[in-house]
Structure formats: structure tokens, C-alpha cells
Amino acid sequence: MSPQTEPDAGRPRPKHEKTDRRGRRRAVIPILVPILLLLGSAALSLLASPTPVEAQDNNAQGAQLFNANCASCHQAGGIGIPGTFPPLAGNERAADPAYVADVIQNGLTGPLTVDGVDYDSAMPAIGALSGADLDAVVNYVVGIASVEQPSAPATPVDEPIVGDLARGRDLFRGSERLGNSGPACAACHTAGSVSNLGGSSLGPDLTNVLDTLGGEAGFIGWMANPPSPTMAPLFEDKPLSDQEIADLASYLNDTPNQDQPSGPDRLLLAALGGLVILIGGMAFFWRGMRQTYVELLRSKR
Amino acid sequence: MTSNDFLFGVIPYAVALLALIVTVLRWKMHQFTVSSLSSQLLESRKLYWGSVPFHWGLSIILTFHILALVVPRGFEIWNGSPLRLYLLEITGLALGFWALFGISALIYRRYSEPRIRKVTSKMDIVVLAVVAVQIITGVWIALGYRWGSYWGTAVFVPYMWSLFRFQPNPDLVEALPWVLKTHALAFFVFLGIFPFTRLVHIITLPLQYIGRPWQKVVANRTPSIPDFEPNTTGGDRPPVVVGAQHKSN
Numbered sequence: 001m002s003p004q005t006e007p008d009a010g011r012p013r014p015k016h017e018k019t020d021r022r023g024r025r026r027a028v029i030p031i032l033v034p035i036l037l038l039l040g041s042a043a044l045s046l047l048a049s050p051t052p053v054e055a056q057d058n059n060a061q062g063a064q065l066f067n068a069n070c071a072s073c074h075q076a077g078g079i080g081i082p083g084t085f086p087p088l089a090g091n092e093r094a095a096d097p098a099y100v101a102d103v104i105q106n107g108l109t110g111p112l113t114v115d116g117v118d119y120d121s122a123m124p125a126i127g128a129l130s131g132a133d134l135d136a137v138v139n140y141v142v143g144i145a146s147v148e149q150p151s152a153p154a155t156p157v158d159e160p161i162v163g164d165l166a167r168g169r170d171l172f173r174g175s176e177r178l179g180n181s182g183p184a185c186a187a188c189h190t191a192g193s194v195s196n197l198g199g200s201s202l203g204p205d206l207t208n209v210l211d212t213l214g215g216e217a218g219f220i221g222w223m224a225n226p227p228s229p230t231m232a233p234l235f236e237d238k239p240l241s242d243q244e245i246a247d248l249a250s251y252l253n254d255t256p257n258q259d260q261p262s263g264p265d266r267l268l269l270a271a272l273g274g275l276v277i278l279i280g281g282m283a284f285f286w287r288g289m290r291q292t293y294v295e296l297l298r299s300k301r
Numbered sequence: 302m303t304s305n306d307f308l309f310g311v312i313p314y315a316v317a318l319l320a321l322i323v324t325v326l327r328w329k330m331h332q333f334t335v336s337s338l339s340s341q342l343l344e345s346r347k348l349y350w351g352s353v354p355f356h357w358g359l360s361i362i363l364t365f366h367i368l369a370l371v372v373p374r375g376f377e378i379w380n381g382s383p384l385r386l387y388l389l390e391i392t393g394l395a396l397g398f399w400a401l402f403g404i405s406a407l408i409y410r411r412y413s414e415p416r417i418r419k420v421t422s423k424m425d426i427v428v429l430a431v432v433a434v435q436i437i438t439g440v441w442i443a444l445g446y447r448w449g450s451y452w453g454t455a456v457f458v459p460y461m462w463s464l465f466r467f468q469p470n471p472d473l474v475e476a477l478p479w480v481l482k483t484h485a486l487a488f489f490v491f492l493g494i495f496p497f498t499r500l501v502h503i504i505t506l507p508l509q510y511i512g513r514p515w516q517k518v519v520a521n522r523t524p525s526i527p528d529f530e531p532n533t534t535g536g537d538r539p540p541v542v543v544g545a546q547h548k549s550n
């Protein structure tokens with residue numbers, strides 16, 4: 001600490017940028033140390049915290065994870081929906097642990113035949129399952145696949161719920177709110193001619209989603225418990241009602257026939273128009289701010 | 302702990318703490334430096350075309366970011382009608398372009414004006430770079446991942462609230478595109494450098510001016526400007542009034 005940087009005692013001294021900067025640097029170093037310590041301890045505490053799901057009973061855990069992540073399509077017990085989602089129970093292919101793990105991690109798309117029934121839909125990769133959770137689910141699936149199933153009678157179909165296309169469109173847009181206050185579809189997706197500039201482009205375009213998921217039945221199964229890592233936490237506490245899902249399915253059934261709006265181009269053009277107005281407006285306002293002090297004095301004489 | 306947990310679960314608290322403590326210390330110990338040290342007297346024409354769009358564009362957009370955190374439900378209801386959604390998003394994007402225009406002008410001014418280059422510190426360049434990243438990724442998101450005001454309330458606001466509740470849930474943002482993550486991380490960097498840069502001037506918003514009695518600034522001698530001609534028409538010379546309403550007799 002040289003005497004030059006110290007302000008002279010007893011004499012008021014204007015605060016000077018240079019000495020101030022040095023002072024600031026001196027003040028900051030002792031602060032950084034506790035903050036770094038705190039950062040380190042926070043990191044350690046996060047590392048030390050136990051994993052949320054303790055592997056207690058592998059089979060029970062596997063069943064629980066299966067119900068949460070797989071049963072919305074493959075149904076409880078893995079009996080499937082004939083023609084839409086293949087059964088896992090008694091399915092030879094699903095008795096191979098490596099195959100099951102691969103499908104869960106990478107998804108599976110395309111035609112396949114199980115028990116003489118043809119299937120042609122798409123399963124997304126279930127990113128939520130990994131590590132011990134993945135092993136538990138694979139064990140569970142291999143377990144139900146290895147047991148010879150009595151030919152399961154097709155589950156008696158309840159009275160089918162008829163979807164309302166117009167209401168489905170309103171629910172998709174968000175002009176009618178979902179009963180449990182879940183976010184509207186258009187917040188993340190677009191589909192067909194949902195509105196003039198289209199829906200959102202954060203998530204996938206859902207125009208042809210029914211083809212991908214195997215028709216309305218597939219969509220209904222998917223929406224009952226969405227397995228995608230972004231949608232699962234959003235709808236965990238705010239599930240859609242059966243009627244809402246049916247209305248949306250009805251709307252999405254119609255979207256492939258609708259015209260696609262050209263959203264991005266018109267959005268860009270409109271915003272650039274706004275920019276021109278804003279910059280143009282600046283030429284007429286705050287004229288005083290553009291003048292130098294000299295010009296200001298001249299204009300005031 | 303994954304890198305996502307560290308970036309979105311630990312860093313936010315570290316930078317918030319850093320910003321709070323160092324800002325208070327700087328205010329207590331070096332109050333005179335809590336300023337952005339205006340360079341308007343050195344150059345004012347380019348400053349006007351940079352500073353006005355930059356500050357107004359950013360302030361309005363920032364206000365709406367904060368509003369979305371406070372009343373996400375309100376945004377969802379507003380956006381339920383496509384027309385209202387488009388009005389909000391087009392206005393936001395136009396303001397984003399305006400701010401981008403402004404910061405470009407400010408960067409150009411800082412490099413093209415020798416006087417301004419002389420008073421530019423390293424941290425000024427860091428500030429310009431961080432804020433430029435914020436604006437560019439913001440505009441990118443508005444165009445590439447449309448209707449941020451809509452999905453933001455569903456996807457991002459819950460994450461921010463998990464931070465405010467001290468129960469950080471970085472998993473909520475893990476699956477988001479990298480541009481969105483960069484936009485958020487650039488804000489954490491902004492918060493971290495806040496007390497060490499000219500950004501501290503944000504807390505010096507002169508709100509007391511609103512209630513303060515007005516002041517009239519009167520120059521008491523003729524400024525020595527070459528072609529400034531004194532009033533020769535006789536009678537009392539009107540005072541030279543700077544920055545206030547001047548009524549000529």
C-alpha cells in the first residue's frame with residue numbers, strides 16, 4: 001500500500017477514479033473468498049444429497065415407473081391396444097432386456113407385427129428413464145413379457161366419448177382454458193390453420209400427429225399421461241379431462257386438411273414495420289438530446 | 302451433479318449473492334462510483350441514436366419479462382386470443398429490433414469516436430458484449446421459437462419460481478433449446494458483473510426528481526462562444542436558460 005494511494009489525512013480530497021478503482025479492488029478480494037467457499041459448499045451439498053428414488057424393491061419400483069411412463073399407451077399390465085399399441089405381456093420380443101432398453105432409450109418407429117396384429121406408429125424415446133430407473137422398468141417389462149398370457153379379452157370399450165372439433169380448436173388455441181389450468185397447446189405447438197400466424201414453434205408441429213401416434217386412440221392414450229420430458233412435468237398436476245382430450249383429438253383429426261399459415265415471414269415483416277415507425281419517430285422527438293451544449297446555447301439566445 | 306444442475310441450480314444463487322453484497326459495499330464505500338459516467342458531453346449525436354432505442358427498448362422489454370414472472374396467468378389469458386398474442390409479440394419483437402439497433406449504434410460509437418475510446422474501460426466492453434448477447438438471443442428466440450410470451454409462462458416461469466422459493470429445479474429447463482439456455486445464462490452473467498461495472502447506474506434511477514420542486518438553471522455570465530452575439534436591442538437581457546422552459550420577452 002503506497003502512501004500515494006492513501007488520501008491525505010485532514011484534507012478533503014475529491015474522489016478520483018484511479019484511487020477509487022484500487023480501493024474497490026481491495027474491497028472486492030475479501031468478498032470473493034467467502035463467495036467461492038459458499039459456491040463450493042453448495043456444490044458439495046448437491047453432490048452429497050441422496051438420489052431421490054432409493055432402490056428398495058426393484059420389482060415394485062419397476063411397476064410404479066411402468067405405470068407412470070409406459071402404461072398410458074401399453075396399458076396397465078402391458079396388455080396394449082390391439083391395432084394401435086402393441087402388447088408387451090407375453091410378447092417374445094419384449095423378453096430381451098437389451099432390446100427393451102434400446103427401445104426405451106431411442107424410441108421405435110415403423111411397422112411391426114405382434115401376435116398376428118399389424119402396428120405402425122411411433123414411440124418417442126423416454127428420456128425420463130435412465131440408470132437404476134431404466135433397469136427397474138426393463139426388469140418389469142421382461143418379467144411380464146416372459147409370462148405366457150392367456151389370450152386377453154379385448155378390454156370392454158366404454159361408451160366412446162365424442163369430441164367436438166370447434167371446442168378442440170378453442171382448447172388448442174387457449175381461447176377456452178383447460179379445466180385444470182394446464183397450458184394451452186398453442187403455447188408450444190402449432191397445428192393446421194390454428195390461427196393467422198400459426199401457433200408456437202417451440203415444440204413439434206402437431207398437424208399430422210394422429211398419424212404418428214396411431215390415430216385418435218393412440219393420441220388419447222398418449223395425452224392421458226404424456227411421456228415426453230417437457231410435457232410430463234407440465235401436466236403432472238394438471239391432467240386433461242377425457243372430454244378435453246377427445247375434443248383435441250377431433251380437432252387434430254381435421255388439421256391435415258387445413259391450410260398452413262405462413263407465420264414467420266409475416267411476423268418478421270410486421271416487426272420490421274414497427275422498427276421503422278420507432279426509428280422514424282425518433283427524428284421528431286427529443287430534438288434537444290441530439291444537440292451539443294454549444295448548439296443548445298446558440299438556440300436559446 | 303450434472304452441468305445443467307450447476308448452471309441453473311447453483312450459479313443463479315452465487316451471482317445473486319455476489320450482486321447483492323458487492324453492490325451494497327460499493328454503495329457504502331465508494332458511492333461516487335455508483336454511476337455510468339456519462340459521455341454525453343464528449344459526443345451527443347451518435348449517443349442519441351444509440352442510447353434512446355437501447356434504453357427504451359430494453360426497459361420496456363425487461364418490464365414485461367418481470368410482469369410475466371409476477372402474473373403469468375394474466376399473460377395466458379391475454380394470449381388466449383390470437384389477435385392479442387400477435388399484438389404483444391410483434392410489439393415485443395419491434396422493441397427488440399429497436400434495442401438491437403441501439404446497441405449496434407453504441408458499439409459503433411465506442412469504436413469510431415476517439416474521445417469515447419479514450420474513456421472506455423475493459424468492463425465497458427464486457428457490458429456491451431453481455432448485453433449484445435442478451436438482445437441477439439432474445440430476438441433469435443422471438444423469431445425462431447415463436448410465442449415466447451405464451452410458452453414462457455408454462456415452461457420458464459415455473460423454473461424461475463423454483464429459484465425464488467429456494468427449491469431450485471434445474472430439470473425444468475434441461476430439455477430446452479440451447480439458445481434459450483444461453484439467453485438465461487447471459488442474464489446470470491449480467492447479474493454477476495453488475496456491481497463491478499457501469500451497470501450499477503440502474504439502481505440510481507432518480508425517482509426523487511418526481512416529487513422535487515423544479516429548479517431553474519440560469520447562467521450568470523455570457524458564454525464565450527465565437528459567434529454568440531449579445532442582445533443589442535437594449536433593455537434587460539433575458540437570462541440564458543439551459544434545460545428549462547425559456548420565455549422570451
